[in-house]
Structures are given as structure tokens and as C-alpha cells.
Amino acid sequence: MSSKVMVNTALCKGCALCVAACPKKLIELDKSKLNAKGYHAAICADEAACTACAICAILCPDSAITIAKEG
Numbered sequence: 001m002s003s004k005v006m007v008n009t010a011l012c013k014g015c016a017l018c019v020a021a022c023p024k025k026l027i028e029l030d031k032s033k034l035n036a037k038g039y040h041a042a043i044c045a046d047e048a049a050c051t052a053c054a055i056c057a058i059l060c061p062d063s064a065i066t067i068a069k070e071g
Helices: 017-021 055-059
Strands: 002-007 027-029 042-044 065-070
Touching: 002 042, 017 027, 017 055, 055 065
Parallel strands: none
Antiparallel strands: 002 065, 027 042
């Protein structure tokens, strides 16, 4: 089973709580671009390695992250 980490970049404020929380260290801030609010939004660097534990989504204070499990 694979998963997809979806970040609503409009809501993400780049707080990096998800970066610190990811047990596999797959979440990082996208330093190549800014969102409309001027923040570096979170991205999943390797979705194939994601286990869909959803810790990133649970800890996100702005509910900017959702996990879709793909079978």
C-alpha cells in the first residue's frame, strides 16, 4: 500500500512541526518556493517511503496536511 501526503500550501505556515515529527524524516520545507503568505511550505521528499502513519497531519496546527492511502 502506498500513500500520498497532501499539503495545502495556502494553509501551511512553515512551522516545521511535521518535519520534526516524521519518524522516517521524509517531510521537509520546500526552500525553492514561497506560498502566497511568504512561507516555505512542507513537502514529502519521498512518498514511496511514507508509511502513512499520519503523525505529520495530526501535529499540524493548521490542518494543512492530509494523508491519502492508496491501495
